[in-house]
């Protein structure tokens with residue numbers, strides 16, 4: 001008899017991504033991030049520290065240029 005060893009180990013992580021081409025480096029996202037996960041790189045664009053980001057989406061709501069997306073990563077793939 002074949003044993004079904006399938007265990008539901010699906011885990012996912014949500015995180016923010018910034019379209020750097022259109023970021024205007026206003027810093028609005030930095031002010032609302034509860035994890036201090038965002039910094040402005042070279043004075044040009046926002047950069048998200050994925051180790052700190054919890055994918056709460058506050059930055060995305062705040063961004064006046066609408067250049068932040070929340071992505072979800074499932075078991076190595078992006079959903």
Ligand code: SF4
Nearest residue numbers: 033053054056057059
């Ligand atoms: S999704 Fe939340 S934790 Fe992640 S960078 Fe945006 S505000 Fe910070």
Ligand code: SF4
Nearest residue numbers: 023024026027029063
């Ligand atoms: S709020 Fe939007 S436009 Fe402003 S720095 Fe953050 S990502 Fe860039």
